Amino acid sequence: MITLQMKLSDIVKAYPRAVDIFNDFHIDYCCGGKDHLLDALKELSIDPKSFMDVMNKKLADAKNKTSNGEVLNVDQLMDMEVPDLIDYIIDTYHTKERRLIAEIDGLMNKVLLVHYEHHQSQLVSLHSLFSDLKKELEEHFAKEEKLVFPYMKKSFSESKSDGYVKELEDEHDAAGDLIKEITACTNDFKAPEGACASYRMLFEKLNELIKDIYNHIFTENSLLFPKYEGGR
Ligand SMILES: [Fe+2]
Ligand SMILES: [Fe+2]
Structure with a gap:
């Protein structure tokens, strides 16, 4: 309960x-x-x-599904060892979010150009916020995949005081702040009245990306990191 x-x-x-x-x-x-x-x-x-x-x-x-038909399989994730959970995070979240970022990047530029005259203030702000989020995520994924995750896979069974968890959590907070600004800037992903198909698609993809990032950060902050640190 x-x-x-x-x-x-x-x-x-x-x-x-x-x-x-x-x-x-x-x-x-x-x-x-x-x-x-x-x-x-x-x-x-x-x-x-x-x-x-x-x-x-x-x-x-509700039955056993979330609105997009997926459910976080928390029980299964909680049973995974640190190395398997890391592989799951990269295969599931990093792969999907890289694809969405690339799709949104193309759409963003197209919609900015076509609708600049009538929706300049929303689109310029959104373009800037998305560019910041893209940069943060790409650098964050690289740091996780090339530096921190390989280290965690090697050292998860030892005692450690490496400070990596705090660093990654701080970066998650920074991404979380940008996401909140994007949510506000898009009026909760509601495209303007009469928006064209590309404009609506841009908002749908952004919403999909952001919901995925929420699950991604939850999986790292609340499942992986406590497991890595030995049950916090
Ligand atoms: Fe990640
Ligand atoms: Fe992360």
Whole structure:
């Protein structure tokens, strides 16, 4: 049973379908996974009782899927050893997000050019935020794949004080801040009235990327890192 005193990450571990509800309410369960539900609700001025009513109803209604048909298989991920979990993260999240970033990059440039006259303020801000996010993620993935993850695979069974977890968590926070700005800039991924197919596709792909990043950061911050550090 979910209580207001639970940490967000523990709620997702116990009820992966809660991800959809957290996304709907803009509750940050990935970078903010260590926060307690009550504090997260207060921060967003959400009435706890109404939220719990929605949460319990949705969790009772939903079968075993999230809105995009996928569910975080937390039980299976929690059983993995550090090296296997790292391979899973690269194969699943890094691969998919690299593909989405490339698709969005092309669409972004096209939509910026075609709709510059009428949607300049939204598109210039979005272009700049996406460029920053792309840069952050590409450098972050390279650091994980070439430096930190190989090190973690070798040293996960030893005691360590390498500071890598803190570094990666800080980078996740920076990406999380950009994501919040992108969500606001796109009015929660709602394309303007009468937007063309490319404009709508751009927003859909951005939304897909951001939902994937949330699951990705959750998997690293709340599953991989505690496992690496020996149960935090
Ligand atoms: Fe990653
Ligand atoms: Fe990461």
